[in-house]
Amino acid sequence: MKIVLFHQYFLGKNDPGGSRWNQMSSVISEFYEFNVLAGNIHYTTGKRIGKNIFFNKEVITETLTVYRSWTYSGYNSNFFGRLIGYLSYSFSSLLTALFIKKVDLIIVTSPPLFVGISALIASRIKGIPLIFEVRDLWPESAIATNVISNKQLIAIMYWVEKVLYKNASKIVVLTPAFAENIAMRFPQFAGKIELVTNGADFDLMQPSPKYNWVREKYGWGNKKVFAYFGAHGVANDLIQVVETARLLKDREDILFVLIGDGMQKELLKEKARDYHLKNVQFIDSVPKEQVADFINASDVCMAILKKTDTFKTVYPNKVFDYMACKKPVLVTIDGITRKLIENASAGLYSPPGDYQAFKQTVEKMVHLPDLELNKMGENGYAFIKEHFDRKKLAQKYLSIINNLLSV
Structure with a gap:
């Protein structure tokens, strides 16, 4: 069986940043063919990942492949640069997804929120279930930090959020507070919520002497x-x-x-x-x-x-x-x-x-x-x-996937 993950910020080898899905995908790909649709701009450094500007394919293992599609390079310039970065990835990743055959499940991790629409379109076209993962509450976080203030844009984003919750087979959240927030605002979707927190990668992060x-x-x-x-x-x-x-x-x-x-x-x-x-x-x-x-x-x-x-x-x-x-x-x-x-x-x-x-x-x-x-x-x-051992958390994610696919 084959799974596709939409994740704009999936790290390349040795890239700095949050590596939650790098380890999750490593565990899940032991049981399923796993394809990651990522952007080709690193979210903190702004550097391009991969040699080709428009499309790169990296085969990590026999069952784990990363596709990097074109993303606007002005992500860290200002709000509009970031917005264009989100939208460019949402469009290019959707095109990539449509060319991947025989997919059984789509997972999308947000933010950005807009890529959820791309994942939803792909899941509808292919007639397969969708897992919507909430790494951060959007648009609430963007509003709280004054990243967005336009009332029309905020209204659109709240609408997108509700549409994604409604159409997802499962809503995976990273904290208990996220689960409480969503269940309070959308009690009709509370039964879909699953908690899989962030955690520690003990393979990568280990204590050693201070004077190094x-x-x-x-x-x-x-x-x-x-x-x-x-x-x-x-x-x-x-x-x-x-x-x-x-x-x-x-x-x-x-x-x-x-x-x-x-x-x-x-x-x-x-x-x-x-x-x-x-x-x-x-x-x-x-x-x-x-x-x-x-x-x-x-x-x-x-x-x-x-x-x-x-x-x-x-x-x-x-x-x-x-x-x-x-x-x-x-x-x-x-x-x-x-x-x-x-x-x-x-x-x-x-x-x-x-x-x-x-x-x-x-x-x-x-x-x-x-x-x-x-x-x-x-x-x-x-x-x-x-x-908070990430390997144990990956096993929990795997059980959610197994239940959806009735394995």
Whole structure:
């Protein structure tokens, strides 16, 4: 049997970013022929993936193939560039899907929301079931971060959301809060909802000594390093880190490191230059295979998002990566992420947007004995090993697929 996945941001080999579906597809392709329809622009770096501008085919294994179709390259330029990026992928991926024969199931993961329509059209034409996966609540997240404000566009997106819920055979959500949100707004679809959370890739993320090549190469020495990994976009609100660094600019023993790319990176660097900060270091995205080395070289890892009610419902992938490497976590994300860290006794919470509170939390973690920081890391590792092992979660996804296909 054959499955097609629409996933605009499916990672290439060693690409930085969230690798949920890279591991899921590896497990599922042991039982089914699995075809991924991906975009050819990386969502954080903006770099093109593959040699051909319009179409690339990569055979990973005998049962796992990735097709990359044309996507507008101005994704990280501004809102309209991102919108064109979404629409271009939605159109090109649909064309690719229609040429794949004998498909038994389609899965689409959102955002972007618009690609759900492409997946729905393909499923209708082929007469097969559709799984709609919600990685982030759209359009709510886009509204909360002021990415979209046009009332007509918002109305269209809410309509698209409802259409997709209505026509999906299953709605897979990544957090309990997503399930509650959808069930509250659309009780008629509650019976379709399945929870398969984000989780830790223990094959890729493993603890190792702090004093490694990263510390030496980047001159971290004996400083207490607070590191952030991931996108530098509007939603990430990394100005919190820069402003906190400004408050701590006289503390030579503390270093903030921001690793990744995104549309606000240059703005953040400019702000750090304006403040004459020597305690903030910017590093471009690193290959996935090196991320664990950077995490392990850090003292504390940070998970940061803009202050909105919507982000109280999310589990960022990076938090699981941190915990898998036994690192204490500093979060400025209220809601279920805060509960995760507090339930696991794996770090500390600081209210989003409160620079003074962020400063105090950083200073508190700096002054904690290493034994206590290490204990936080051990606690986090044990907690996610029990509850958020991605291999176990992939097996849960597989059971949902099996039930739909009556295997």
